[in-house]
Amino acid sequence: MLTYDYRGIGRSRTLPIASERVTMSDWIDDAQAVQRWLANRRLDAPLVVMGHSFGGQIATTLAPAADAIITVGAQGGYVGRYDAPRKQWYAAVMRGLIPAVTRGFGYGVG
Numbered sequence: 001m002l003t004y005d006y007r008g009i010g011r012s013r014t015l016p017i018a019s020e021r022v023t024m025s026d027w028i029d030d031a032q033a034v035q036r037w038l039a040n041r042r043l044d045a046p047l048v049v050m051g052h053s054f055g056g057q058i059a060t061t062l063a064p065a066a067d068a069i070i071t072v073g074a075q076g077g078y079v080g081r082y083d084a085p086r087k088q089w090y091a092a093v094m095r096g097l098i099p100a101v102t103r104g105f106g107y108g109v110g
Helices: 024-039 059-065 086-105
Strands: 048-052 068-072
Touching: 024 059, 048 059, 059 068
Parallel strands: 048 068
Antiparallel strands: none
């Protein structure tokens, strides 16, 4: 098993998180680099990609070389299929609370 931090997260962070200038595209590049590194070293074992949240959303970028993909909490931001009042609550959180917290702290918190 191999786990890693995205650039600017966890032990790979070198600046205060609000000062990091990394993008989600950088994180996709990180995931693909880790996959290439691991694929060059694998020993007759299946390559299973497991991603949580954003990691699950980008797992398909690794799909051509992965034998299996497991996603956990890899939701999108679309709330249209929820019933009221849950739809309104989720929409308020995603369009109001999360942006406000992000503006207030300079980054998302979780």
